[in-house]
Amino acid sequence: RAFLNIPVIKMSHDHHTNGSMLPTMHPPEHHHSMAVPGHGHGSDMMMMAMTFHFSYENVPLLFSGLVINTPGEMAGAFVAVFFLAMFYEGLKIARECLLRKSQVSIRYNSMPVPGPNGTILMETHKTVGQQMLSFPHLLQTVLHIIQVVVSYFLMLIFMTYNGYLCIAVAAGAGMGYFFFSWKKAVVVDITEHCH
Numbered sequence: 001r002a003f004l005n006i007p008v009i010k011m012s013h014d015h016h017t018n019g020s021m022l023p024t025m026h027p028p029e030h031h032h033s034m035a036v037p038g039h040g041h042g043s044d045m046m047m048m049a050m051t052f053h054f055s056y057e058n059v060p061l062l063f064s065g066l067v068i069n070t071p072g073e074m075a076g077a078f079v080a081v082f083f084l085a086m087f088y089e090g091l092k093i094a095r096e097c098l099l100r101k102s103q104v105s106i107r108y109n110s111m112p113v114p115g116p117n118g119t120i121l122m123e124t125h126k127t128v129g130q131q132m133l134s135f136p137h138l139l140q141t142v143l144h145i146i147q148v149v150v151s152y153f154l155m156l157i158f159m160t161y162n163g164y165l166c167i168a169v170a171a172g173a174g175m176g177y178f179f180f181s182w183k184k185a186v187v188v189d190i191t192e193h194c195h
Helices: 071-104 135-158 163-183
Strands: 007-012 021-025 045-049 059-061 063-068 107-114 120-127
Touching: 059 071, 063 071, 071 135, 071 163, 135 163
Parallel strands: none
Antiparallel strands: 007 021, 007 045, 059 063, 107 120
């Protein structure tokens, strides 16, 4: 493993100060000190890398109890994050498909209407079936909440600045787009000039 001297920010979690942020130099071995010894009245310090790094020791992953410490744990986290990013892309496409299906349920009713000089004209009425308390709209709302939560999880994972996890997010999103987006119908509005 090759590591660089990386500046980090120490955040004081002492309850008696204003939480000063002091820039320091990270040691060459790139060891993250993430252990926070309780919320006593002492000076709790948490060091966080502010540049990209490729480490598998003491890498926090979303929750305080979920810390990566071994290459096997990093490999497992990589696979999990990869599939989470794929799921996110699939969820976006699935929501678009569901929205299109609910729009397909728009019905057009044609009725004969008497016209001038005894002719018969066809009058078409558009009926939209979606309402605020309809099942499709409630399903879209639940899926939207899930999509927002997953997107923030992916953002926070990327913000660990761990190169392995960042690659997992990018590769999973790319693979998810590759697998799911081909079903996406592309509609081009010829009157739109901002492509």
